[in-house]
Amino acid sequence: xxxxxxxxxxxxxxxxxxxxxxxxxxxxxxxxxxxxxxxxxxxxxxxxxxxxxxxxxxxxxxxxxxxxxxxxxxxxxxxxxxxxxxxxxxxxxxxxxxxxxxxxxxxxxxxxxxxxxxxxxxxxxxxxxxxxxxxxxxxxxxxxxxxxxxxxxxxxxxxxxxxxxxxxxxxxxxxxxxxxxxxxxxxxxxxxxxxxxxxxxxxxxxxxxxxxxxxxxxxxxxxxxxxxxxxxxxxxxxxxxxxxxxxxxxxxxxxxxxxxxxxxxxxxxxxxxxxxxxxxxxxxxxxxxxxxxxxxxxxxxxxxxxxxxxxxxxxxxxxxxxxxxxxxxxxxxxxxxxxxxxxxxxx
Ligand code: NAP
Ligand code: ZN
Ligand code: ZN
Numbered sequence: 001x002x003x004x005x006x007x008x009x010x011x012x013x014x015x016x017x018x019x020x021x022x023x024x025x026x027x028x029x030x031x032x033x034x035x036x037x038x039x040x041x042x043x044x045x046x047x048x049x050x051x052x053x054x055x056x057x058x059x060x061x062x063x064x065x066x067x068x069x070x071x072x073x074x075x076x077x078x079x080x081x082x083x084x085x086x087x088x089x090x091x092x093x094x095x096x097x098x099x100x101x102x103x104x105x106x107x108x109x110x111x112x113x114x115x116x117x118x119x120x121x122x123x124x125x126x127x128x129x130x131x132x133x134x135x136x137x138x139x140x141x142x143x144x145x146x147x148x149x150x151x152x153x154x155x156x157x158x159x160x161x162x163x164x165x166x167x168x169x170x171x172x173x174x175x176x177x178x179x180x181x182x183x184x185x186x187x188x189x190x191x192x193x194x195x196x197x198x199x200x201x202x203x204x205x206x207x208x209x210x211x212x213x214x215x216x217x218x219x220x221x222x223x224x225x226x227x228x229x230x231x232x233x234x235x236x237x238x239x240x241x242x243x244x245x246x247x248x249x250x251x252x253x254x255x256x257x258x259x260x261x262x263x264x265x266x267x268x269x270x271x272x273x274x275x276x277x278x279x280x281x282x283x284x285x286x287x288x289x290x291x292x293x294x295x296x297x298x299x300x301x302x303x304x305x306x307x308x309x310x311x312x313x314x315x316x317x318x319x320x321x322x323x324x325x326x327x328x329x330x331x332x333x334x335x336x337x338x339x340x341x342x343x344x345x346x347x
């Protein structure tokens with residue numbers, strides 16, 4: 001066991017504070033990672049505030065981890081000291097169910113994936129996330145960050161990148177397809193970049209036109225304010241895919257009316273409350289309302305390679321660890337451009 005510094009929420013809704021945690025000794029198939037950067041995902045905030053379900057406290061959030069390997073176990077074959085690596089939202093799973101075998105570890109049916117934090121590892125101990133100096137992870141749940149992607153701008157790809165890449169690929173975003181991205185925050189801005197790189201025609205649906213210049217620069221072809229009722233009239237029946245990244249409930253019946261026949265609204269935002277939708281807004285055009293959770297390990301590697309090939313990093317605001325609580329407030333106020341990333345050297 002090694003004692004390392006970390007930032008933790010001591011209790012639900014309490015401000016995060018500096019503390020220390022124990023990391024397990026490096027096992028046969030483990031990799032010790034010196035964490036360089038950790039992104040702040042809105043999911044960190046939902047969980048630190050017990051918004052989804054009662055969490056495990058103290059909680060060290062952080063599932064957008066980028067760092068460098070400093071030690072490997074004797075059985076490790078895929079990584080060596082000095083490798084640039086990432087860890088996303090999961091650090092283990094059963095490895096035997098159909099989903100694990102298919103590389104869909106996030107949907108493990110053999111007891112569920114072990115989340116990077118706010119979970120219990122196979123050793124029976126709570127897992128602690130990336131707002132810390134180092135982490136020990138089984139090599140099968142570690143991905144390689146290609147040269148050419150800075151570790152700071154790569155960190156958010158480990159959640160925001162894969163969470164948007166996976167559904168865009170699954171629902172066929174590409175040339176000839178019209179994709180709307182709702183919410184231009186951490187996930188949304190990566191959704192725009194990736195959908196554009198896949199060749200789709202991209203429209204941002206944001207609360208206002210405040211970030212229009214950014215949206216167009218990131219790769220959007222069109223940008224509309226959802227506060228303007230005319231937006232919904234003008235765009236009715238337009239999109240093949242609506243990728244909703246909003247952390248709060250929306251008027252879903254209104255949004256699905258923007259889908260063309262056979263279109264899908266895939267909701268990756270996870271509001272804390274149950275939501276409502278009128279099925280009348282779906283049946284007339286065989287529209288689908290769906291969702292998607294992060295991505296499996298092979299697809300996360302594929303996404304990183306795709307982003308490196310297309311020069312897609314996250315737009316980040318680098319902060320020191322003592323600014324985490326302030327960053328949380330700004331994320332909640334939709335005042336993020338477009339991902340806060342913690343320089344973990346400041347912990
Ligand atoms: P974020 O950076 O806060 O972005 C969310 C964006 O949604 C905001 O920037 C804002 O964009 C818009 N928004 C916020 N409140 C709104 C409201 N009340 N009405 C309309 N629009 C609103 O958050 P994030 O880190 O991208 O995460 C977004 C959601 O995805 C969270 O619920 C998070 O937990 C979830 N998530 C899910 C997965 C998954 O696997 N499914 C993975 C990661 C995160 P505009 O200012 O442009 O309107
Ligand atoms: Zn996340
Ligand atoms: Zn499994």
